[in-house]
Amino acid sequence: HGWSAERIRRIGDLLLSGGLCRRVYGNGDGDGDGLAVENADALYRPLDADWLGSGALNADAADWRCRPPDSLSTIGEQLRCLMLEIQGLCISQDGRSVDYGKLAESEQFAAYRLLARRLQRVNPEAGSPDERLAFFINVYNALVLHAKLARGPPTSLWSRYRFFADSAYIIGGQSYSLLDIEHGVLRANRRGPGLLRAPFGRSDPRRRAVPLDRPEPLIHFALNCGARGCQPIRAYRAAGLRDQLLMAGRAYLSGDDAVRVSED
Template sequence: MKDIELRGRVVIYTIQGCSSCYRAKRTLARFGLPFVEVDLNLHAELMNDLLTWTSRNSVPLIFFNDLFIGGVRDLEKQVKDEWKFQELIAYVRDNLPGPNAPQLPSSTVEKRAGLEDFVCEPDQYAALVADLRSSGIISDHRKGLSMYKHSFTGKNFIDWVVKTREVDRVTAIEMGESLIQQHFAHNVKRASKFTDDASVFRLLDDEQSGALNAGTMSECLPLPASALGESLRHQVLSIYGSHLSAEGKAVDYNGIAESEEFASYVNLTRELQRVDVSSLSREEKLAFFINVYNALVIHANITVGPPHNLWQRYRFFSTISYIIGGASYSLQDIENGILRANRKGVGQLFRPFGKSDPRLKVALQSPEPLIHFALVCGAKSCPPIKTYSAKNINEELQISAKSFLESDDGCTLDVSGHELALSQIFKWYREDFGSTNEEVAQWVYSHMEENEKKVKLGDMLKDKNVKVTFMPYDWSMNSQ
């Protein structure tokens, strides 16, 4: 259908990966109604004003000039009443927006921040490491029955520094401690101090690590974790913008693999190796690790290949990793160790982090159930892919939960059969949502969008006659 010429405008506020947003945009397009889309992933500063204006924290939010229509179901109700809908079209066709209509951001196109915004400030210790490599003191060392390849002793390092840098041994020890604190090197026994003795140390990039960002370390001063997280988020947004389907459910992995954006992202992941994540706030940790998890899954699917059976999936989530702040974090570590506050994951006999594990200090103090609607494992039954900002993480996670529960992948109702069918996510991580099926059903109800679907579930819960079942999970790859 040919687009209608409008004096006014239709504005739709969306987020990436929102199936309801996609549905609303298709409905508008079907009637030839041009619209301006404002992506709240890119304009998170608008969220509070929109919440005040509409009393809703779900998307899409649709305006015809100054008239707030509501969400996708509200739009579809308008469409069913042909006379009323034609009145709406006439209103926006014949009238300018007016002063009470939403004011658009200065640009609805994001100014992307990635490597072009990353300024490398040379780290003086990177030069020390380069000299250390050519010093001749790095070799293989045996301690008891263990052989540590490409390593050096504390004493040999101190002797070398005293000789080449012309400093005393106290200063040389401080330099060795800085190597550890800045994650250039570590004690092979994971001791926290640098010592002037036969203790064995190894440079981080000499570790035999399968991490996807392992190898040559960055020579730049580490960025603050929050700033690096934002750079990674914007780089990933650039990838998603070009290689995700409109509803965020399908990924063009081949296109990503050949793109300049992905090459830039992979290069930027080196900066994760020495970043300090221990000082991040709860909100910053949520956004940082959710974004890293989702990007790591895509990185792995491209460079390693997707898992195809139960055993391969277990290995995939347990071994695919990044080095972050000097430690290795697998997908399991990020999800269950960090974001679920060190709870056992599916099929795990033990918690991810032991009491002496330094990564335990990074973990959230309490689990966040909403992460399950943000983490994308690469399967078709996963939630849509989005990115998250620390500033608005709580609101964004709420929106993702509402969107997922609105979709048939997350939740379906059979009113006549008194059945609530949920994603397997609610079965696998039941303790995050409630101790019984009834508590899980109440949790789902309390996090649904205010609409007819929620009303129906509420009526079922009032009758105390709800059978909770769990839908099959489609593990096939979410590729285009």
Template structure:
């Protein structure tokens, strides 16, 4: 007979972000083991996020601890030998929380200062969308019940708040505030668009979706294309676009970043199955948050695969579509990737290939399929 949660002396700590399918699957597995989970959303806690990265050597989520024993991520948990997993379960049940157990958040928020109205509103909207995503994601993290999501009271609350975007003042936003605000709004708009317009299923539908799904922000209309290519990429042409999003007389040009920020490509979630977990970004520490997102993307073989035996690097199509943002040539692209990788055997292999002077670059097919539960 399994012990009750109240008789368990130790603690399982899971560092996660809201809406992350891998986090949800890990927590579901732990619950099936009869273990209470101390679930820590690290997004609002920049200092804690840095501490966890130092402790684990990883920037991905989830990161799982049984008392003070670091198990790793969801894949590590799922692949663990049954006898080793049972040993850890027994340890948590019988041994109290040690003094060197992983840290928990201090206080109710991050080391953030007061945000502007626009940033504050975007985060409220974002958290509502993440709540919807978490509530309607299957336990294995593979499917989303968009139909049930559309009927949630949280969705109605979100729709009411989204109307307030037309009142925000964009002109006074700093670079950091613009990044956080428009990344959050873009990701929320994708999900909102999926719920209201339907999920695009082919190239033509995707083109229409990204050019028609829009919000009225600060008195101007911004589509998904406008946000990504006009604002966040410093008014650069998007994929298959003939013209820049904003003309010289377009008032939205005043909102565009003066220079494109390549890191946004690892934060924007377009709704495809291969996208990274959805996160909320804040102006405070936005650059470190984006760098962590890039590191996590590059750690995954779907983003970057290094094959030393063939002298080949296989990359996500994102790097092909937006190569100009990463330097414009294969050499500059690979050096950018190397600079933004976390320390790992993959990074060493890439460094060795670059040093050899003989390296082949190819791009993997992009998985446009959705995670909709049909």
């Protein structure tokens, strides 16, 4: 169109800052499909080019473009507060049992589904390590609830793997499955049990969202995978996160379900 490379870069950066596109790195990614604009440093791709129809549980084209993108801290706190409301309404006092029928019909879950759409444009790289850690812990636990309502609980070993591999949200234009969140983000991109490799390859842009240089074992006391013997569902905040994780660990290990000491 006769535009200079500098003008293209400025337009791309403007769309990027508004959460309407993302940079695509790598040789030829997006070439020839009419969706990417190239400059010397990057390709720009409209945010919904890859994932509409992908099966991600928040991947719809409703009204996500009609508002400015949320900051990670803002949407993270709103998610935490909404999870607390859901916890009080549909989750047992010990945090281990969920009334899914009540959850499905609740105003809180309807509000949560609207909030989940807004994850499409949030920048998961923008917060502090503890903000990102708390955010992804809460997203993981919320996604498990959402996926069990949408897909039903897994009934076999294979369906359990597919449940965690396929249940996903679009966050900042990238797809994050439950496996991606647990092993890619929260375990500092380590290979999970039974997996052949780490979730994020060297050129995967999702690596930039990883808040830790090495795995934090305490996150396993915060994640609820939906099993009966799993840790209670709680909502975590960035401030004092390590103390919250330590408290969750102590509470879990003090229960009869976690540790049993024989008299011998």
